Amino acid sequence: MPTSQHASEPSRLPDRRTFIKASVAAVGSLIIDLAIPLGECPALAQTAPPPFAPNAFIRIDRQGVVTLVMPMVEMGQGVYTAMAMLLAEELEVGLDQVRLEHAPPDDGLYANPLLQSQITGNSTTVRGFWTPLRQAGAVARTMLIAAAARRWSVDAATCRAERSEVVHFASARRLGYGELVDAAATIPAPARETVTLKRLEEMSLIGKPIKRLEGPDKVAGRTEFGIDVKLPGMKLAAIAISPVMGGHATSVDEQAALAIAGVRQVVDIGEAVAVVGDHTWAAKKGLKAAAIRWDDGPNANVDMTTIVGQLEEGAKRTGAVATHQGDTDAAFAAAAQRVDAVYQMPFLAHGAMEPMNCTVHYTKDACEIWAGTQAPTRAQNMVAELTGLPKSAVTIHNLYLGGGFGRRLDVDGTLLAVKIARHVSGPVKVVWSREEDIQHDLYRPYYYDRISAGLDADGDPIGWSHRIVGSSVVARYLPPLFKDGLEFDVIDCAAEIPYGCANRHVEYVRVEPPAVQTAFWRGVGLTHNVFVVESFIDELAHAAKRDPFAYRKAHVTHPRALGVLALAAEKAGWGKPLPARWGRGISLQFAFGSYSSTVVELEVAEDGSVKVHRIVCALDCGIVVNPDTLAAQFEGGTLFGLTAALHGSITLKNGRVQQSNFHDYRPLRMSDSPAVETYLVKSVEPPGGVGETSTSAVAPAVTNAIFAATGVRVRTLPIDKALLKSSPPDTKDVRP
């Protein structure tokens, strides 16, 4: 059974690099000849078997234990299994023969090639590591085979590797990888571009439905998430953050807090107050007893009218041009029909099941941190900046994430924990309540979009104009990527659309909201733009008096888009009659290198409530590494998007977030959740991303189905069921 350990393990069990460092320190200069088999030193043989470590992803020790180091983090998306498959496929080891380890923060070794940083996000793990990890495995295999061939004095080409052994069939000889590590370590590693990778038809793991490697631990409650860290002498902290961003505590009853049994300390850092205790309950009671009063600061009067008002004003300005082709003005002037709409999408919290938490041990020379983070190097850099410690003194131990969804790309929780830990002697685990987690989340931005199209006499689009107004997460998170008023994410799936239209203009107006910070979510640009574009194309079909599927089919420009569209429609039984107030809706997108189409079948009750009966997804994401976890991503991502479409909204009043827990920031529950059917198109194209694409595809399919069922066009999310009550025709097709 594969086991996993977090990155603190290697510090107890030194790898070769740390051993060398230690030796240098001991003898003053590097005089160790690495060719000397270190294992012959008895003390070392017990504690530090020198591993064969041909690259940062693979270590093999003399006992043949294969350790695969995971550069990206596991938050449910299945990448620990996928990345292990990529390595093991070429390394020729069984997945039952490997142990997995979280990588330490190191952009030099573990950066995602597509993001240039050790960031798990933007659906890039398989896309980014598809080639590098297979090459890493092939490099190691090549060296192990060369070592065996040399031992046997045979041509390496007559040997092959299988299940952690090199085999010479002609002489029926075999050597386990463990027996070859010392010899393999002396062989120069071939350049990764020069090793031969398997052809698709030669692959034994990739493409197979492999069970999650961490599954057995997860079903037994053994997986260590960030929140589960336990250290000797560790204290627990409960926190209250200023209810209004920019406010600070003005009074804290420290004596009352300290009077609670088990409370040890009150830490007031202005923007937040922490009560530190022997256990969480003591800390929570202490926090309540502290009866904190706040000065709300400059954002005390911000509410949704302020925020939406600023967006409406922004929508009157011209923006940075993302796409300009043809002559939209002439096209609109020549159009037989014009369609205009405004779409609005709310702030969204993440609501990962594991509330925000971080454990910190701060001393004057070092800061050691335990957390599940999607951005370990960002955490390390920002903690170093905050504390003035050198980066080398900031250790990040990454752990499993109880959901990420983009929330754990930001390191605000880590920085806050460090600010508190500076005042605490010994390690302290800071755990946010669910209320703090929702009210002090960083939110998927509120977007306000104006979109127009001109149709010719046949109803075909000849002009298209789209103005996106809202926050740029990238401008804050990755400032160098925000240039000339634009960045890639905020216009994703709007600048380019899967439909042909000769005259198109797309622009972006940046408006940052007061009183909240915006952040990545399970897709940002695409969750908002796919909703707008796929709703609007449906509006155009209706204006053209054509079937929404047929209309899309007539205008898609890529055969792979057509493929998924047709497959989804066929599997969903598009066109088959439905009862009154039932409807089907369809959406199509090209996002993160993957094509997908979703059909939703639903029923709208007389009171306006929506019951989704069936969801069909067709997906062409190129080569599939693990079809089962891929289907799981589609099932789960679809429900994540459905939750947001039906219920998701964060609102502000007097600068405060009004929602607080799962009663008013409602997750979908099992009784509301339809089964999601996923159909894959076989493909030999390079892998595309899938972690976020299903989430964006579902909302427009739902609102399009609502239109089919009721004639009401929903242009603002979440869906307001009051608009969907059975009503006379003259109130239908409500436009903002």
Add this chain to the structure above:
Amino acid sequence: MAFTISVNGVSHTMEVDADTPLLWVLRDVLGIPGTKFGCGVALCGACTVHVDGAPVRSCVTPVSTLGTKAVTTIEALGETPIGKALQQAWLELDVVQCGYCQSGQIMSAAALLARTPKPTDDDIDRTMSGNVCRCGTYQRIRAAIHLAAK
């Protein structure tokens, strides 16, 4: 106050306030972390454990209410035939994603099967709708409960 409670067949004595929820006793005082904190107010089911076989939300169960009742957590569930069958079914259908809610899901499912050995979809939906999963594993949970019930 001193309390003695039985968790997974082992007796533990501790000094905590009477209103301390079982969840924090398990996680922080006893160091048994498989039971998860999700919402703190019995809205999400992540903290579900069994008390004398009945499912309870440990985040709202004061330690003082337990007396001599037997607390079972995910760590020991695999020792029961139902728990073992559920864990096997969960693996067979690869239910988990992030896995954080799954301790609570499996504990709720075990209580359901103890009461209703052959549940219908409606039985499952009714019982399991108190357990939130943000990764969206519901359809596999439903299927895995049916599989374990076979």
